[in-house]
Amino acid sequence: MKIKLLLNPFEKYTESQLLTVGSLAMFVGSVLAYVFGARFDGAIDVHFSEYVRIYQPFFDNLFNILCLSFALWIAGKYINDKTRMIDILVTVMVARVPFYFIPLFNINNFISDITDSLLNNEAALRAGSFPDISMFDLAVLLVFAVISIAFFLWFVILLYSGFKTATNSKTATHKLYFALAIVCAEIVTKIILVYSR
Amino acid sequence: MKPKLPIHCPSCAETLNVSQLTCSHCQTGISGNYALPVLLQLTEEEQQFILAFFLSSGSLKEMATQMGNSYPTVRNKLDDMIEKVKALNAK
Numbered sequence: 001m002k003i004k005l006l007l008n009p010f011e012k013y014t015e016s017q018l019l020t021v022g023s024l025a026m027f028v029g030s031v032l033a034y035v036f037g038a039r040f041d042g043a044i045d046v047h048f049s050e051y052v053r054i055y056q057p058f059f060d061n062l063f064n065i066l067c068l069s070f071a072l073w074i075a076g077k078y079i080n081d082k083t084r085m086i087d088i089l090v091t092v093m094v095a096r097v098p099f100y101f102i103p104l105f106n107i108n109n110f111i112s113d114i115t116d117s118l119l120n121n122e123a124a125l126r127a128g129s130f131p132d133i134s135m136f137d138l139a140v141l142l143v144f145a146v147i148s149i150a151f152f153l154w155f156v157i158l159l160y161s162g163f164k165t166a167t168n169s170k171t172a173t174h175k176l177y178f179a180l181a182i183v184c185a186e187i188v189t190k191i192i193l194v195y196s197r
Numbered sequence: 198m199k200p201k202l203p204i205h206c207p208s209c210a211e212t213l214n215v216s217q218l219t220c221s222h223c224q225t226g227i228s229g230n231y232a233l234p235v236l237l238q239l240t241e242e243e244q245q246f247i248l249a250f251f252l253s254s255g256s257l258k259e260m261a262t263q264m265g266n267s268y269p270t271v272r273n274k275l276d277d278m279i280e281k282v283k284a285l286n287a288k
Contacts, residue, residue, distance in 0.1 A: 011270045014261070082276070087269050168273040 007154075008161035009094065015086050022093025026061050029100025033057035037112060038103035041193045043068045043185040044155070046102045046148075048112040061096070064189050068092045071185040072159075075177040076167040083167045091162025098151040098158070105144055114140060204238055212238060235285045243278055250275065 005012065013021075033040065039049045040060040069085070069092045076083035105111050114137045121132065163169065163178055206213055215231040236244065253259040261271045 011267055012265065014267055080276075082272065084269070165267065165269050165273065168269075168276055 010162040010165040018090035030057040032103040036103040042190040068185040071181040075181040087166035095158035098154040
């Protein structure tokens with residue numbers, strides 16, 4: 001039952017409850033991103049950065065949420081005219097909760113130090129060979145990759161559950177519209193957030 | 198215990214018709230072939246949902262609070278039932 005709530009809280013909780021949770025999560029996630037050096041530089045992106053100004057994660061999250069909400073709302077309205085913006089907005093806000101865990105992996109620049117050492121190994125990269133990496137670092141990156149993918153899947157499940165509830169979508173075509181909306185939002189947010197750096 | 202009114206034939210799953218009605222006061226029996234009203238062709242859960250909708254004066258928000266579900270969940274259920282009733286009416 002609790003797992004069902006973690007994957008689909010949108011059937012049970014009111015929009016005001018979800019809005020509260022989503023807003024709180026966004027605030028905490030933004031603080032964590034500032035503290036541990038992460039940027040949410042796209043609707044479905046998280047990357048680590050050496051220099052993060054305090055306002056940047058807040059702006060990233062706000063912009064990503066609004067952009068993705070608008071894209072999904074357009075898709076939702078096309079599927080079902082009764083789709084409400086508030087239902088889509090809380091869906092996006094709550095669905096992004098898994099992303100807010102990712103900065104925690106960069107405590108003390110743990111992950112970014114490993115990836116930087118890989119990228120800084122220019123000689124190996126120019127020669128087209130695999131750079132020197134210790135087994136420990138490789139294991140850390142693999143574990144981080146698996147956990148990141150798991151969080152991303154959780155995000156997609158939450159986002160689709162909420163979208164399905166908000167729009168009463170049923171067919172495979174509706175799923176296609178859902179996917180297209182995410183792609184459009186990712187393209188727009190990526191372009192704007194990269195150029196706003 | 199209140200027995201449930203069967204709606205579908207246990208043999209071929211087609212919708213049942215009413216062929217006999219009895220007066221519980223004077224035992225008069227009436228035979229015929231009457232189609233079940235559309236509302237009675239719904240499941241008991243769906244009938245309870247419609248009754249709850251009626252008793253809450255059509256307020257989906259109030260129904261959502263009573264049922265412990267979110268507003269869009271209740272709205273989706275209502276929309277699905279509207280489609281079902283339209284399909285039954287069209288038959």
